[in-house]
Amino acid sequence: MIDSETRHKCGVFGIWGAPDSAHQAYIALYAQQHRGQESAGIAVSDGQRLDAHVGMGLVADVFTPSILSQLKGKAAIGHNRYSTTGSNRACNAQPLLRDYIGGQVALGHNGNLINADLLRNQYEQRGHIFHTSTDTEVIIHLLAAHQTSKADSLNEALQHLQGAYSLVFLFHDRIEAVRDPWGWRPLVLGRTKQGHWCVASETVALDALGARFEREVERGEIVTLSDSGVASRRFADAQGPALCIFEHVYFANPSTHLFGDTVQIVRERLGRALAAEAPVEADYVVPMPDSGRTAALGYAMGSGIPYREGIVPNRYVGRTFIRPEQDERDAAVQLKLNVISDIVKDKRLVVVDDSIVRGTTTRGKMEQLRRSGAREIHLRISCPPIRNACYFGIDFPDPETLVANERSVDQIRDYLGVDSLHYLSLDGMLSCVSQPPGHYCTACFSGRYPIPVDQPVSKLSLEPHQLRMFT
Numbered sequence: 287m288i289d290s291e292t293r294h295k296c297g298v299f300g301i302w303g304a305p306d307s308a309h310q311a312y313i314a315l316y317a318q319q320h321r322g323q324e325s326a327g328i329a330v331s332d333g334q335r336l337d338a339h340v341g342m343g344l345v346a347d348v349f350t351p352s353i354l355s356q357l358k359g360k361a362a363i364g365h366n367r368y369s370t371t372g373s374n375r376a377c378n379a380q381p382l383l384r385d386y387i388g389g390q391v392a393l394g395h396n397g398n399l400i401n402a403d404l405l406r407n408q409y410e411q412r413g414h415i416f417h418t419s420t421d422t423e424v425i426i427h428l429l430a431a432h433q434t435s436k437a438d439s440l441n442e443a444l445q446h447l448q449g450a451y452s453l454v455f456l457f458h459d460r461i462e463a464v465r466d467p468w469g470w471r472p473l474v475l476g477r478t479k480q481g482h483w484c485v486a487s488e489t490v491a492l493d494a495l496g497a498r499f500e501r502e503v504e505r506g507e508i509v510t511l512s513d514s515g516v517a518s519r520r521f522a523d524a525q526g527p528a529l530c531i532f533e534h535v536y537f538a539n540p541s542t543h544l545f546g547d548t549v550q551i552v553r554e555r556l557g558r559a560l561a562a563e564a565p566v567e568a569d570y571v572v573p574m575p576d577s578g579r580t581a582a583l584g585y586a587m588g589s590g591i592p593y594r595e596g597i598v599p600n601r602y603v604g605r606t607f608i609r610p611e612q613d614e615r616d617a618a619v620q621l622k623l624n625v626i627s628d629i630v631k632d633k634r635l636v637v638v639d640d641s642i643v644r645g646t647t648t649r650g651k652m653e654q655l656r657r658s659g660a661r662e663i664h665l666r667i668s669c670p671p672i673r674n675a676c677y678f679g680i681d682f683p684d685p686e687t688l689v690a691n692e693r694s695v696d697q698i699r700d701y702l703g704v705d706s707l708h709y710l711s712l713d714g715m716l717s718c719v720s721q722p723p724g725h726y727c728t729a730c731f732s733g734r735y736p737i738p739v740d741q742p743v744s745k746l747s748l749e750p751h752q753l754r755m756f757t
């Protein structure tokens with residue numbers, strides 16, 4: 287259970303050629319709401335000018351029918367966002383829309399750049415002014431700095447980025463969709479029934495539009511959507527890959543087809559693998575809603591123990607971890623999950639969840655199960671202990687606050703107050719996805735980072751004529 291300030295950044299979408307492009311973007315953002323709930327935005331192009339509306343809150347809060355109707359254009363990009371700590375400010379909401387030396391550009395970003403601070407520092411020392419605290423804004427500065435008569439300023443700008451990025455740019459005459467050479471974050475290409483090309487973080491957005499999944503945007507590829515249709519070029523050789531396994535464990539929508547697997551089916555397999563690795567005699571398999579539900583189903587199928595929902599969610603309370611303040615978060619957790627004592631009383635329970643971050647919520651729920659009369663609690667987690675920071679787009683809290691930091695599994699079991707605890711092994715987790723184990727990033731579990739994260743580099747070397755001030 288993600289019970290902390292863990293945040294994902296973010297979901298992106300783009301569509302070219304649709305007369306109701308803003309409305310299409312709205313539907314896609316709605317479908318990808320799980321990827322970011324603190325702000326949302328849509329930028330449109332009518333072929334000449336760009337316009338945008340961004341705001342704090344859920345998609346349905348940010349966009350009223352009247353706002354949507356004012357966003358006219360044949361192309362749109364959209365963005366759902368979580369903020370990083372301390373930066374849940376309206377100015378950071380995306381897409382970022384800027385005037386620059388090349389005209390207008392709007393940009394949405396999913397991922398995290400590990401050399402953004404370095405690049406920003408260098409630009410600021412040269413007089414550039416930044417208006418947000420996001421790592422995304424530096425990309426627009428790079429774009430401007432490389433806007434010369436040379437053919438491909440985007441390609442040039444991308445050469446400077448290190449880290450995870452699935453990007454969607456909107457220019458007046460085209461959309462450019464970019465996936466980093468390692469492919470941490472998903473990005474897919476689709477086509478609507480009306481023949482309009484679109485890109486999205488997840489296939490669930492394509493499904494919501496009735497669009498057909500065409501293919502993934504490849505690692506190191508730029509896909510261009512325009513009046514001429516779709517085109518592709520490379521800006522880098524594919525590396526890795528380093529597909530984020532945590533997308534499968536927790537973040538992606540269950541119906542999404544991701545990195546060659548359907549998320550729901552992977553989660554069932556994770557539960558079955560858990561049952562094989564850590565069998566126990568029990569009366570019921572109980573999911574932690576909603577995050578542990580599918581893995582619990584898999585555990586029940588694998589073990590033959592009946593599945594029962596002994597903890598039920600209040601559907602009118604949002605995901606707990608989107609609340610910026612701790613007090614609000616704790617209150618929301620209490621409101622969100624209720625234990626049904628008639629189901630759990632005097633029973634031996636296998637409780638299944640997808641992950642534990644800080645453990646405070648899990649501990650509270652285990653106490654509640656005890657108070658409700660549970661005889662035994664055997665906790666099963668469908669991924670290994672999270673012990674390391676993520677630098678590629680998932681904001682886990684400070685590693686020191688992770689429950690698995692410098693605690694053994696036995697110590698975590700004691701802290702949580704359960705009779706037994708088992709985390710799915712790394713090999714067990716990787717056996718549930720279809721690509722070879724080396725194709726996934728597992729750094730938050732294993733500590734093995736695909737690229738060095740402590741030595742961000744910059745190749746920034748600008749000639750004076752390339753320096754541009756912009757507002």
Ligand code: SF4
Nearest residue numbers: 530532676727729730
């Ligand atoms: S460190 Fe963990 S959360 Fe981050 S990209 Fe790698 S697997 Fe995903």
